[in-house]
Structures are given as C-alpha cells and as structure tokens.
Amino acid sequence: MNTWFIVAQxxxxxxxxxxxASYQIKDKPKxxxxxxxxxxxxxxxxxxIGLATDMSTQxxxxxxxxxxxxxxxxxxxxxSKNTPQSKEAGLNFLLVMxxxxxxxxxxxxxxxxxxxxxxxxxxxxAALSFVIGQYLPGVHYVxxxxxxxxxxxxxxxxxxxxxxxxxxxxxxxxxxxLAKIVSVVIFYYRFASEPRRPELNFAKP
Amino acid sequence: xxQIISDGGCDFSTxxxxxxxxxxxxxxxxxxxxxxxxxxxxxxxEEYFSRLASDKKLFPKxxxxxxxxxxxxxxxxxxxxxxxxxxxxxxxxSGSHNSAVLAANMLRDEFPQRRLVVLDSQSASIGQGLxxxxxxxxxxxxxxxxxxxxxxxxxxxxxxxxxxxxxxxxLRRGGRVGPTTAFVGGILGLRPILHLEDGQVSHLDNVRGKxxxxxxxxxxxxxxxxxxxxxxxxxxxxxxxxxxxVIFKYDTxxxxxxxxxxxxxxxxxxxxxxxxxxxxxxxxxxxxESIVRQENRGHIQPAAHSLEAESA
Numbered sequence: 001m002n003t004w005f006i007v008a009q010x011x012x013x014x015x016x017x018x019x020x021a022s023y024q025i026k027d028k029p030k031x032x033x034x035x036x037x038x039x040x041x042x043x044x045x046x047x048x049i050g051l052a053t054d055m056s057t058q059x060x061x062x063x064x065x066x067x068x069x070x071x072x073x074x075x076x077x078x079x080s081k082n083t084p085q086s087k088e089a090g091l092n093f094l095l096v097m098x099x100x101x102x103x104x105x106x107x108x109x110x111x112x113x114x115x116x117x118x119x120x121x122x123x124x125x126a127a128l129s130f131v132i133g134q135y136l137p138g139v140h141y142v143x144x145x146x147x148x149x150x151x152x153x154x155x156x157x158x159x160x161x162x163x164x165x166x167x168x169x170x171x172x173x174x175x176x177x178l179a180k181i182v183s184v185v186i187f188y189y190r191f192a193s194e195p196r197r198p199e200l201n202f203a204k205p
Numbered sequence: 206x207x208q209i210i211s212d213g214g215c216d217f218s219t220x221x222x223x224x225x226x227x228x229x230x231x232x233x234x235x236x237x238x239x240x241x242x243x244x245x246x247x248x249x250x251e252e253y254f255s256r257l258a259s260d261k262k263l264f265p266k267x268x269x270x271x272x273x274x275x276x277x278x279x280x281x282x283x284x285x286x287x288x289x290x291x292x293x294x295x296x297x298x299s300g301s302h303n304s305a306v307l308a309a310n311m312l313r314d315e316f317p318q319r320r321l322v323v324l325d326s327q328s329a330s331i332g333q334g335l336x337x338x339x340x341x342x343x344x345x346x347x348x349x350x351x352x353x354x355x356x357x358x359x360x361x362x363x364x365x366x367x368x369x370x371x372x373x374x375x376l377r378r379g380g381r382v383g384p385t386t387a388f389v390g391g392i393l394g395l396r397p398i399l400h401l402e403d404g405q406v407s408h409l410d411n412v413r414g415k416x417x418x419x420x421x422x423x424x425x426x427x428x429x430x431x432x433x434x435x436x437x438x439x440x441x442x443x444x445x446x447x448x449x450x451v452i453f454k455y456d457t458x459x460x461x462x463x464x465x466x467x468x469x470x471x472x473x474x475x476x477x478x479x480x481x482x483x484x485x486x487x488x489x490x491x492x493x494e495s496i497v498r499q500e501n502r503g504h505i506q507p508a509a510h511s512l513e514a515e516s517a
Contacts, residue, residue: 084386087383088382088385088386137411137413138413200398200409200421200422201425202367203400203429205433205489205490
C-alpha cells in the first residue's frame with residue numbers, strides 16, 4: 001500500500017474527529033472553528049490521495065475542500081466578532097462564494113453524463129442549502145442540510161460513486177460523511193434527552 | 206410631595222399619564238426637517254406610523270424637548286411648592302436628559318428651597334414607562350423624593366427592553382445593518398430582535414419567520430422570568446400590531462401564571478424611528494417592593510446616593 005494513501009487515511013481520521021465534534025457544538029463560532037479545522041484536514045486528505053494516485057483526479061475535490069475551509073474559517077471570524085460590519089462583510093463573502101459555487105456547479109452538471117445529471121443537480125442544491133443553512137440562525141438548519149449534503153456527497157463524489165458503478169473504496173471518505181450523519185443523530189438524541197433550553201437568551205431583571 | 210415629569214420617551218397613553226399622575230414633555234417629530242410636530246399633541250402615534258408605512262422613502266427625525274420646554278413644565282410645580290422627580294429617556298439615545306439637566310440647573314437658583322432630581326432612565330419606551338410606574342407606586346406609598354430616586358435607580362438597573370421587528374429595512378436605514386444583510390434577511394424572512402443594552406439599542410439576534418419568532422421569544426421570556434414572575438412588572442408594546450401584542454400578553458400570562466396589570470402599550474416615535482412600523486416589544490423590571498424586601502433582608506446594601514450632584 002502506498003505511503004501517501006496511508007497518510008490520506010490518517011488525515012481522514014483526523015477529519016472525522018473534527019467533523020463529528022463540530023455537530024455536537026451548539027455555539028456557532030466554535031462550530032465553525034471545529035468544522036473549519038476539519039475541512040482543512042479534509043483538503044490535505046485529498047492532496048495525499050492525489051499524491052498516492054493521480055493528482056488530476058483530485059483537483060476539483062481539493063478546490064471544493066479549500067472552499068469549505070476558507071468559508072468555515074471566515075464564518076468563524078464573523079460570528080466571533082458579531083458586529084454589523086463583520087456580518088455584512090461575511091454575507092457579501094457568502095454571496096460571492098455562492099455565485100462561484102453555482103457557476104462551478106452548472107459547469108459540472110453540463111459536463112456530467114446525461115443519465116446522472118439529475119443527481120448532480122441535487123448535489124448542487126444540497127451544497128447551496130447547506131451553506132445557507134450554516135449562515136441561518138439557530139442550530140437546526142445546518143444539521144438538517146448537512147445530512148442531505150452528506151448523502152449526496154456519498155453518492156456523487158469519490159467515496160461511493162455508485163451511479164458510475166465505480167467503487168473507489170476510499171473508506172475514510174465514506175466514514176467522514178457517515179460521521180456527520182451519526183453526529184447529527186447523536187446531537188438530536190442528546191438534545192431530546194437534555195432539558196430544553198431556549199434558543200434566545202434574555203437577561204434576568 | 207413631588208411631581209413626576211417625564212419626556213415623551215416613556216410612550217405613556219393619555220390614560221396612563223392621568224392614572225399615574227405623570228406630566229409628559231413631548232418629543233418633536235419632523236418629516237421634512239422644517240416643521241416640528243409635538244408627538245401626541247400635533248400628531249398621534251398611529252398617524253406617525255401610518256405615514257411611515259405608506260411612504261417608504263420617508264425618513265423622519267425626532268428631536269428632544271428643549272431646555273425651555275422643561276423649564277415650562279417644571280416652573281408651575283416649583284411655584285406651587287412641589288418638588289420634582291424628572292425621568293428622561295436614555296442619555297445615549299437622545300439629548301433630552303441634557304435639556305432636563307440644563308433646565309433644572311437654571312431653575313435651582315430661582316427656587317433654592319425646592320428639590321429637583323433628574324434621572325436618566327437608561328431605557329426608553331415601555332421600559333422607561335415601567336420605571337415611571339414603579340416611581341408612581343413609590344410616591345403613592347408615601348416614599349420621600351430622595352428614597353424614591355434611590356429606589357428608582359435600582360429599578361432601572363433591572364429594567365430590560367426587547368423588540369422584534371417585521372423587517373430589517375429600518376435598521377438598514379439607521380445603519381445598524383448593512384444593505385446586503387437587509388436584502389438577504391428580507392428574502393429569508395429574518396426578523397431582527399433588538400434590545401436596549403447600556404442605554405443603547407443593540408441588535409441581539411435574528412429569527413426566521415414571525416410564528417417562529419413569537420414561539421422563541423415566548424420560550425425565552427418564560428425561561429427568564431418563571432422563577433421570579435410575581436416580583437416582576439411586565440409591559441407588552443407594539444407598533445401597529447395591537448392584535449399580536451394582545452395575543453402575546455395572553456400567552457405570557459398563561460405561561461408565567463400571572464396577570465400582567467399593564468395595558469398593551471403603543472410604542473412611540475423615539476424608538477419607532479429606529480424600528481419603523483410593524484413590531485412587538487416587551488419590557489420587564491423588578492417591582493420596587495421586591496427590591497425593598499431584599500434590602501430589608503440585608504441582601505442589598507443601601508446605595509450611596511448618586512444623584513447628589515443633580516439634586517438641590
């Protein structure tokens with residue numbers, strides 16, 4: 001087994017840890033920091049896989065993962081500062097990123113084989129919903145949209161390229177997506193068994 | 206005896222000014238920068254907000270009462286031998302407090318035997334109204350001017366005011382949120398929640414959808430007040446949303462198991478200029494009786510009188 005492939009799996013395990021932890025966190029800035037660090041290791045994992053196999057097959061994934069890393073860390077910054085100026089700058093950044101993602105997504109859909117185009121369209125919608133869900137207030141939107149996104153990623157990206165009939169068996173890649181889903185399920189299990197706390201906090205008189 | 210005087214920031218109705226015997230010095234409203242209308246006298250709150258709602262390009266300004274307005278309000282009481290406790294809107298929101306202090310300083314030489322205390326409520330609207338109501342109750346209970354002012358300072362420290370608005374548009378106009386945030390927030394149906402913090406209006410959070418906003422606010426309010434609801438004075442206010450306010454009042458009474466004595470209030474221009482038409486507000490503060498009880502139990506050390514500089 002190629003050393004870079006082993007490195008990729010180790011980086012994947014680190015990603016799993018951060019991704020799993022991030023969906024247990026209610027505090028938004030901390031969530032973005034955890035998932036941002038996770039995305040960073042995710043990017044490195046794709047680079048390692050590229051070095052292990054063929055870098056040209058990984059470019060789009062490396063770009064997508066870098067995009068996630070930057071987006072999450074910028075969101076971390078704006079939610080931490082929490083000023084009208086930082087929110088405005090963050091939202092402008094988000095809109096630019098969404099535009100870029102839509103353009104890239106449209107090209108991906110157009111270049112996909114016609115029989116799987118519908119799935120890529122779902123992927124594009126899921127990805128955009130997830131990014132918007134991350135920005136929306138509260139803890140629920142991001143968790144609902146990430147599950148849909150994770151399922152679509154498993155179907156369309158490297159881990160389980162089912163529709164092409166081409167199992168690449170990047171086990172860690174599958175586990176990363178599964179970790180997000182399991183983490184969300186555990187979060188809701190904890191959320192249901194914990195005494196409910198209001199989402200808004202008002203000061204005591 | 207002393208007379209309670211407030212600026213128009215308290216958003217008292219005519220019935221409340223009579224019931225609590227509070228004289229109100231109104232704010233001025235100007236739509237064009239030239240004509241200044243006295244709020245509640247030359248223009249009603251409903252007229253003001255209806256104009257605001259019907260003309261999206263209208264961006265009215267409010268102006269504080271002048272020192273002369275305060276002199277005109279104070280002088281008859283001083284001449285009649287009554288001391289004055291004057292409560293103003295937060296000095297961080299308006300120059301009304303400065304006008305009142307200037308007027309008081311001018312009159313102290315003329316009426317050296319009278320006491321005149323000017324109190325910065327560090328609040329506004331229904332929050333300022335709650336403080337005034339507590340002051341009126343203290344006066345009715347026979348407290349002296351000094352004791353009332355001292356207790357009122359403690360009450361105002363427990364006063365909290367929150368607003369939820371129909372849109373982010375007026376926050377954008379006032380520079381509290383950027384144009385992109387207002388635009389995207391509008392598409393997503395975000396409702397801002399504001400609060401008065403340290404005497405200033407701050408953006409607390411955004412909540413998606415009206416129904417969701419009301420549910421979350423109700424949950425948070427119940428969670429905050431449920432252990433001490435009997436010792437808290439609550440007021441619900443609205444800007445052209447009376448039905449929503451009445452329902453919210455009923456829901457709050459049910460969830461807290463109390464009766465809210467205060468009628469649903471109409472928010473005035475001092476806050477409404479920042480928020481625009483369409484919104485709900487609520488405020489709460491400790492009842493002065495509970496503060497006195499705590500003090501008697503030794504939980505609160507009597508505060509050094511911080512109003513010395515302002516009182517004669």
